[in-house]
Amino acid sequence: MLQVEDIQAYYGEAHIVQGASLTVNAGEVVALLGRNGMGKTTLIRAIMGMAPPQLRSGRVRWQGQDLVGLKPHEIAARRIAIVPQGRRLFPSLTVVEHLTMVKSARATEGWTVERVFGLFPRLAERKGHRGNQLSGGERQMLAIGRALMLDPELILMDEPSEGLAPAMVQRVEEIVLDLKRTGLAILMVEQNLYSALTTADRIYVLETGRMVMETTGAAANADEAPLRRHLGI
Amino acid sequence: MNSFQLLNGLTFAALLFVVASGFTLVFGLLRIVNLSHGALYLLGGYIGYSTATMTGSFGLGMLAAMLGVAAVGLVLDQGLLRFVRGQELRQVLLSLGVALVLNDVALVIWGGDSFTVPTPELLFGAVPVLDTFYPKYRLFVLGMGVLVFVLLWLLLNHTRLGALIRAGVDDPEMVEASGVNIRRVFVLTFLLGCALAGLGGVMGGAFLALYPSADAEILVFSLAVVVIGGRGSLVGAAIGAVMVGLLNTMGQVWFPELAYFVIFGPMAALLAFRPLGLLGRAV
Numbered sequence: 001m002l003q004v005e006d007i008q009a010y011y012g013e014a015h016i017v018q019g020a021s022l023t024v025n026a027g028e029v030v031a032l033l034g035r036n037g038m039g040k041t042t043l044i045r046a047i048m049g050m051a052p053p054q055l056r057s058g059r060v061r062w063q064g065q066d067l068v069g070l071k072p073h074e075i076a077a078r079r080i081a082i083v084p085q086g087r088r089l090f091p092s093l094t095v096v097e098h099l100t101m102v103k104s105a106r107a108t109e110g111w112t113v114e115r116v117f118g119l120f121p122r123l124a125e126r127k128g129h130r131g132n133q134l135s136g137g138e139r140q141m142l143a144i145g146r147a148l149m150l151d152p153e154l155i156l157m158d159e160p161s162e163g164l165a166p167a168m169v170q171r172v173e174e175i176v177l178d179l180k181r182t183g184l185a186i187l188m189v190e191q192n193l194y195s196a197l198t199t200a201d202r203i204y205v206l207e208t209g210r211m212v213m214e215t216t217g218a219a220a221n222a223d224e225a226p227l228r229r230h231l232g233i
Numbered sequence: 234m235n236s237f238q239l240l241n242g243l244t245f246a247a248l249l250f251v252v253a254s255g256f257t258l259v260f261g262l263l264r265i266v267n268l269s270h271g272a273l274y275l276l277g278g279y280i281g282y283s284t285a286t287m288t289g290s291f292g293l294g295m296l297a298a299m300l301g302v303a304a305v306g307l308v309l310d311q312g313l314l315r316f317v318r319g320q321e322l323r324q325v326l327l328s329l330g331v332a333l334v335l336n337d338v339a340l341v342i343w344g345g346d347s348f349t350v351p352t353p354e355l356l357f358g359a360v361p362v363l364d365t366f367y368p369k370y371r372l373f374v375l376g377m378g379v380l381v382f383v384l385l386w387l388l389l390n391h392t393r394l395g396a397l398i399r400a401g402v403d404d405p406e407m408v409e410a411s412g413v414n415i416r417r418v419f420v421l422t423f424l425l426g427c428a429l430a431g432l433g434g435v436m437g438g439a440f441l442a443l444y445p446s447a448d449a450e451i452l453v454f455s456l457a458v459v460v461i462g463g464r465g466s467l468v469g470a471a472i473g474a475v476m477v478g479l480l481n482t483m484g485q486v487w488f489p490e491l492a493y494f495v496i497f498g499p500m501a502a503l504l505a506f507r508p509l510g511l512l513g514r515a516v
Contacts, residue, residue, distance in 0.1 A: 048410055050406060050410065071409065071414075072406070072409040072410040073409045073410070073411075073412050073413055073414045073415070076409075076410060076411060076412035077412055081410075081411075081412075082410050084407065084410070088404055088407045090399065090400040090403040090404060090407070091403055091514070092399035092400065092402065092403050093396055093399060093400055093403070097396045097400075100393060100396065101393065101396045101397055101400055101408070101411065101413065102411045102412055102413075104393065131403075146411060149411075150411065150412050
């Protein structure tokens, strides 16, 4: 469904992603692991059409079409959503407005405000609060809810467990698996090895801009040693 | 300060608010310090003057000014600003150049004489207010200022477009990644800002008169309003306008030779403690 082919991405002259390739199939959870500064977020931004980075070569194919050169809103319209690093909620918008800015409150097709509140009842209690008045867990739920309002077929999640309490990390893992059950594909950047092992069907490891390892969730769970070696933990 | 002077300050504040609200919307969302905003104000005044003189309708004059200046804004955005997107210094210099060109074009068309937009008969004369008699037209300006504030507030806080504008001030890239064509929101906001400058031109042109260099005066006041209020903040612009309007009147009454200092002194002092203005936020 998504094929990233030999991407070369630069921040100015800094060559951050040096020929990385990956595939995400329909309905699959894929984890992208790697230490800090290895190019994971850059790769996610490149897929979403966000600039910087600047793409100098490589292709991002989605359902047969090349996404390179499209603007983020055009990529979003093709049902790819992002839950970015740091959540990036809007301090000026209420919880409800985060959802209705993506899709009108009157819409009845696909994901609606009601359906998001059904998944995250906590958000319904906070619907008048602004983006900067929420707890860490609520922020993550809202960032996921905002992404869902696009009715995505693929969600790019950049460090969904970052900065969350252990109970909330577990909750995010459950959400990821719930969403997978609805047929959504998820490409997830993770620092947390255990979250990746719990949720991922397949795992890639990125090191200084190159893919150095690809494995399945099952194989990694059976033997963590090769993964740990690459991650240096 | 007597109540006549107080009302003078408030009506001037209402005019400043109309002009500066457009300025702050564009500054906050598009990050463009549009130095042609004053020229757009003057152009709106001239268009309003010609239309009102020809048709005898002040209302048509306001409408023509808003539409005409918005049309100029569209040409400005699509024809020039799009080539320097995201380059703040170039945008500023470009808008300054546009201001000079617009002023010269206005000089060619309307000449160097001073004009006053004819007001409708309904607004002739004065009415008793507080302990004084006050010109009806200036009260109308005060009412328009309040009306524009209410309408903009409703637009920003109770419509989807308003939510997109606020979100765009916070984080335009994330708005785009949520499937919204932010460029369209930018253009609409820019046209709205231009239309407000045009509206201000007609409102002001009926009591401050229109003449070459009137644009620079209103631009300087608008800058002060936006800097005091915080860029992109509607409520900030309202507070800033009232402050500048009242300070300006006080300055003229008490220290006529220091009238500008009375505005910019407090502004500088305020910036020392709140560099982003009263309601400004770091982005």
